[in-house]
Amino acid sequence: MAFLLAVMSGIEHMKKLVLVIFLVLLACAEKHPPQPAIAQGATVLILGDSLSYGTGAKPEEAYPELLEKATGWHIVNAGIPGDTTSGGLQRLPNLLEEHQPKLLLIELGGNDLLRQVPTKQVEENLKSIIAQAKTQGVQIALVAIPEISPLMAAVGNLSDHPLYARVAEETKVPLITDIFSDVLSRHDLKADQIHPNAQGYVEVAKTMQEALKALGFVQAP
Structure with missing residues (x-):
């Protein structure tokens, strides 16, 4: 019994x-419900800073170029070195009108953090960027950027700034996490303290594609 x-x-x-x-x-x-797939040949806009521009490597080695080859998308690399969330917010209307993308990847905030812009302002700028894209019916994914920490960078243990999780939760957009935190935690993948090298961008593109596929944006073969 x-x-x-x-x-x-x-x-x-x-x-x-x-x-x-x-x-x-x-x-x-x-x-994280599955997102509608973006067809090959469709236009994808990357609104970013030097990390998207490809600083630290040759132009053809930037991750948007590698991601375009891997996905078959037409990727518009609107990465400008030194740009901030406020700069991206100002640039976005013309970019949306000119390119009419199906998907917007937002990779901004690192320069704001370096310049010690108040976190609340960074969040508001990102939310305004997202709101603008939503009014145009554009699908969106937000890319998280690491916290600024020389100590954590030195020991290879960077982590995403929590503001990105807050913005993604409040705006209900997918968040792509840990890509730059992981790459910039490895000395062999860095050109300097805040930029990947060519191999680093290969890792960024590979992991970005996997994340976009998991979210449903990349069509399964």
């Missing part, structure tokens, strides 16, 4: 465990 009760108790425990796992998976699915 004791053995039977133990078995029954174990079964009930397993049922509860399965239910918990199911609820967690359901919550994750609701948080």
